[in-house]
Amino acid sequence: MTGQELEGGIAVLDFGGQYAHLICRRVRALGVYAALLPHDTSLEELSKARVAGVVLSGGPASVYSDGAPEAAPGLFEGSIPILGICYGYQLMVRAHGGEVRRAGRREYGRSRVKVVEGGGLLDGLVSKDLACWMSHSDSATKIPPTMQVLATTDGSPYAAVRLSGAPQYGVQFHPEVSHTEKGQDVLSNFVLGICRARKTWSMEGFLEKSVEEHSKLEGRVLCAVSGGVDSSVTAALLARAIGDRLQCVFIDTGLLRKGEGDRVRKHLGEELGVRVAFVDASDKFLGALAGEPDPERKRETVGKAFADVFEGFARDRGPFAYLAQGTLYPDVIESGRSLGPASVIKTHHNVGGLPAGLSMRVVEPLRELYKDEVRELGALLGLPKAVVEAHPFPGPGLAVRVIGEVTPEKLRICREAGAIVEEVLEEEGVHGEVWQAFAYVGDDLVTGVLGDERTTGRQVTVKVVESVDAMTADWSRLSAPVLERISSRITNEVAGVVAVAYAISSKPPATIEPQ
């Protein structure tokens, strides 16, 4: 079984830059397949795969430092079109006899690029003065006579260059980030204009091909569904491919968001006809967690209980030939991954600690996709907005949003208050713009007044964060009226809560989840 072929597509060589994945996504957004490959992938391999072009990503190293990642020998002597970005550009300049030095002035953040010549790469942008994103300490300080300047910035006289005699281009700025004005035009000029790459990448095409490939799977497939985007899309796709031979299981841990089970029942079970078994294991999970205040031990306890219940189900309802998982592309990229079509299936035993008797092969239908592509695929499969735009939810569930011991009362407060936060943001039209929005609760009791009486109750903390990849996050500057609505609904509707706080810490130093 094969994945998307790279023939006619773009190979992005990964020099360790934080935006390497983003380059792939931007190219795919042009309808061209792009895959991230190791930085030292050889010219021979690239030629054999018949790629239309190569993009060299940025990277944190200095081209002169020990152990700095190098391109494969001869890469710059071939005829495949190349676009070097930042570090990739510096390697290109050096390979052609130019000079790269530590810049007198580090350029980081927004800068202005002045386009002096189109040269293919910057066609349509000549004489423009564009905002661009820079992030480099080294700079090309001298370019060889074979290179021509296409653009400059105040800090870089060689902000974009072209090589004569071969389709090679370099940019010191990052066309892939959204802060670079017309960055997508630059990529489009390279990918579609210079490389003449084939527009074979579309979600409709992916879906059709994937359904056809997975329909050849023999035997039954087991898939745990949580109500989250990845597992729901995995299940919906496999159900379309193999129908009733897919068995999904939804394990109610008692630690889930409000209405999670009902949503799975409705959207996967009823609307898409996916066969889903519901296992109520909440007593087992809550029993195992009782009396345990330590965050790490709570996580371990939930993980172990999950494995127990899942294994029990697989044994009772098996045998299953395959275990389906919603692994995404960024998770499967490992150094040393060979060029060539991604294999959709790999053999794994004892995945996630499954006992040897339960060995199943792993099938990962989403392993070529990015998160936003998965959402698009989910919509094509008929999953509603409530599922495809669901916020991420941690594996240990509300156990990490209840500070201290997990008790039924604190769980109820956390679940009800969290649902209110999400509902209000949905009504205000901002749910889709934030990364996560939830409530957490601890053991502290605060004083309140109810009617004329003083009373004590819980204080709930509301947390709404913005993020791109969860590595860093910032608190969302919600308007006062929105905060006011959230606060008054929680204190009015959730019994036992008398006060609401809003978390205004970024990550770092705080993490997104409170535990």
Ligand code: XMP
């Ligand atoms: P933190 O709290 O580390 O979380 O800033 C980063 C992102 O990961 C999610 N998260 C988890 N997801 N299992 C998961 O599947 C976990 O144990 C887990 N812990 C945190 C969190 O919701 C956020 O999106």
